[in-house]
Amino acid sequence: MPTAHDLVVIGAGPGGYVAALKAAQLGMNVACVEREPVLGGTCLRVGCIPSKVLLESSEKFAETRSELARHGIKVASVELDLGAMLQRKRTVVTTLTKGIEGLFKKHRVTRYAGQGRLTGPGQLVVEGTDGANELTAKQILIATGSRPAPSKGVELDGDRIGTSTEALSYSEVPGHLVVIGAGYIGLELSSVWRRLGAKVTVLEFLPRILPGLDSELAAEAQKLLAKQGLAFRLGTRVTAARVEGTGCVVEIEGGEPIACDRVLLAVGRVPHTEGLGLDAVGIRLDEKGRIPVDDHFATSVSGVSAIGDVIRGPMLAHKAEEEGIAFAERLATGYGHVDYGVIPAVVYTHPEIASVGRTEDELKERGIEYRKGVFPFLASGRARSLGQTDGRVKVLADAGTDRVLGVHILGPRAGDLIAEAAAAMAFGASSEDLARVCHAHPTLSESLKEAALAVTGQAIHV
Numbered sequence: 001m002p003t004a005h006d007l008v009v010i011g012a013g014p015g016g017y018v019a020a021l022k023a024a025q026l027g028m029n030v031a032c033v034e035r036e037p038v039l040g041g042t043c044l045r046v047g048c049i050p051s052k053v054l055l056e057s058s059e060k061f062a063e064t065r066s067e068l069a070r071h072g073i074k075v076a077s078v079e080l081d082l083g084a085m086l087q088r089k090r091t092v093v094t095t096l097t098k099g100i101e102g103l104f105k106k107h108r109v110t111r112y113a114g115q116g117r118l119t120g121p122g123q124l125v126v127e128g129t130d131g132a133n134e135l136t137a138k139q140i141l142i143a144t145g146s147r148p149a150p151s152k153g154v155e156l157d158g159d160r161i162g163t164s165t166e167a168l169s170y171s172e173v174p175g176h177l178v179v180i181g182a183g184y185i186g187l188e189l190s191s192v193w194r195r196l197g198a199k200v201t202v203l204e205f206l207p208r209i210l211p212g213l214d215s216e217l218a219a220e221a222q223k224l225l226a227k228q229g230l231a232f233r234l235g236t237r238v239t240a241a242r243v244e245g246t247g248c249v250v251e252i253e254g255g256e257p258i259a260c261d262r263v264l265l266a267v268g269r270v271p272h273t274e275g276l277g278l279d280a281v282g283i284r285l286d287e288k289g290r291i292p293v294d295d296h297f298a299t300s301v302s303g304v305s306a307i308g309d310v311i312r313g314p315m316l317a318h319k320a321e322e323e324g325i326a327f328a329e330r331l332a333t334g335y336g337h338v339d340y341g342v343i344p345a346v347v348y349t350h351p352e353i354a355s356v357g358r359t360e361d362e363l364k365e366r367g368i369e370y371r372k373g374v375f376p377f378l379a380s381g382r383a384r385s386l387g388q389t390d391g392r393v394k395v396l397a398d399a400g401t402d403r404v405l406g407v408h409i410l411g412p413r414a415g416d417l418i419a420e421a422a423a424a425m426a427f428g429a430s431s432e433d434l435a436r437v438c439h440a441h442p443t444l445s446e447s448l449k450e451a452a453l454a455v456t457g458q459a460i461h462v
């Protein structure tokens with residue numbers, strides 16, 4: 001006799017586990033199927049969290065080595081203990097994954113370990129190491145996420161030539177690391193290994209880094225990252241990469257092959273839909289391998305929905321979480337909504353790059369009249385005291401209504417500062433609204449107020 005649930009979620013990443021918890025909070029009998037031994041998905045196991053741990057640790061190492069002297073602090077010698085750094089990362093990840101286990105218990109979400117496969121409308125089987133479990137559910141939610149995209153000719157060996165997963169655990173600092181792709185993952189992990197002492201070459205097919213982010217800030221970020229020692233080769237298409245002897249060789253179109261010690265492939269991610277039995281229930285993927293859904297995450301099959309990286313939209317943990325909440329709320333109350341216009345994006349380089357809403361490039365392309373206010377961190381007292389004056393805040397507002405259309409920040413703690421801009425935009429704020437809010441002094445957040453003032457040429461400190 002199959003076990004019956006109101007909702008079965010497949011995948012315990014930020015989309016799936018948040019949807020499961022929310023649905024349980026709202027009174028449903030919920031189960032979550034996960035094939036990995038730990039909960040949390042790519043984000044917790046081999047993505048957002050471990051990369052942030054290493055970014056933080058490597059930043060401390062680089063700062064101690066070369067920045068502290070400016071603050072009048074002399075350090076006799078600084079040594080890297082990579083083993084301890086990687087152990088700390090594992091500890092943080094384990095603590096957080098256990099935290100989700102605790103939340104599942106608290107909210108009585110039943111956990112099934114194994115591969116979930118749809119067998120018919122409202123029916124699925126979980127194939128685990130201890131046999132198969134048959135389940136029935138009024139609703140099934142697919143939240144199986146994504147995996148690193150492969151690239152033709154690049155022979156991944158799971159060690160020297162790998163993806164972000166391997167690059168979070170190199171057992172030694174590579175002499176020369178070649179990174180394919182100057183997107184989020186490429187730049188964050190390049191930063192980690194450069195700070196720890198590797199020579200890093202970033203190969204990017206496009207003529208710019210960070211496609212999709214505001215091009216003005218991306219160009220400024222590129223200069224700052226180059227100063228930190230990242231060697232960029234833009235307009236460079238990688239055609240092959242393979243292990244040769246004790247090193248690797250990367251071939252590029254129209255250029256000499258590059259010899260290196262390790263290769264990180266970071267050319268995007270693809271939805272994870274294999275083995276789900278989608279064919280069996282009649283779900284067809286779109287041209288990008290995603291599961292097509294309507295505005296409320298429903299697939300073409302009644303009672304089967306999907307959220308997160310397996311559907312359209314940016315592949316971001318917080319976007320998946322919002323969708324998980326909206327999905328569960330709609331099941332319980334008939335109403336659930338995600339404001340896709342105000343989903344922030346953050347690149348955790350140093351300085352950080354954060355963005356919400358429309359880029360200046362998009363506004364130009366769409367012929368939308370806008371006004372622009374910019375405030376450089378050079379003019380911020382707090383940024384000066386931190387010794388981090390690179391970058392700026394840019395506020396873009398509608399020329400007619402003054403409504404804030406986009407905010408882009410390159411600078412210290414940009415990822416935290418962007419939250420205020422997102423909240424303001426979610427409430428439909430104008431640049432004047434932002435500018436009239438009292439901001440504590442001296443804080444980095446004053447820079448957002450000043451940039452908002454600059455929209456109408458009224459900035460005080462610049």
Ligand code: NAD
Pocket residue numbers: 151180181182183184185186188203204205206209210211236237238239266267268269314315316345346347348
């Ligand atoms: P990405 O799409 O951000 O960047 C991939 C880059 O690789 C692009 O610039 C592309 O032009 C380039 N490229 C593709 N093929 C190439 C080739 N053959 N040679 C040279 N360059 C090539 O992808 P990513 O960095 O792998 O990140 C994947 C996803 O994970 C993204 O959707 C991102 O949103 C998400 N992510 C987010 C964060 C964050 O929020 N901080 C961090 C990591 C990943």
